[in-house]
Amino acid sequence: DGGITQSPKYLFRKEGQNVTLSCEQNLNHDAMYWYRQDPGQGLRLIYYSQIVNDFQKGDIAEGYSVSREKKESFPLTVTSAQKNPTAFYLCASSPGQGPTDTQYFGPGTRLTVL
């Protein structure tokens, strides 16, 4: 079955620690994205990548970092510089980058800072 997997489902972090969220897709999509969702809100774009070894900042990139070494994988690191990291994180992918390309989402990772 083709799809997007994210792990872990739940993640707890102490203040001052970096954590990495995993995102893998087997849809052969070129583009991948990371979004953040806060309670009662829609999603906001953190980072996106259109091809391997290339990625761009989204609207709220401060305190986050990413890599894209393989087409299938787009991990997100939440660094200690992120002031309010407790949120629901969703990874997505799309075949291309145009306005007609649907973004498909993974199941999400819920991060809680203790």
Add this chain to the structure above:
Amino acid sequence: AQKITQTQPGMFVQEKEAVTLDCTYDTSDPSYGLFWYKQPSSGEMIFLIYQGSYDQQNATEGRYSLNFQKARKSANLVISASQLGDSAMYFCAMREGAYPRLAFGKGNQVVVIP
């Protein structure tokens, strides 16, 4: 300025009835895509339906249809014959031109009652 506006309060819908969820958008780009997603309590964002700005006909996908009124910048979702499994948050989103971000509204809560 907000790109996507969803202002309806939470809705209770009788099983087997139709429900309409309102969405208005704001863009000056002639090329854009409009998307509806469903988010059940599990958190996953599930793609439902897409409408392109140049599409002449309203999109339909099974029990979902999109009432696209371009001049009014409106893209309402209609769910016909509601089922208990339709209980979820519903998000309207837009992608403009070449920019990869999906701009999301704040969502509509729908609860289907037997």
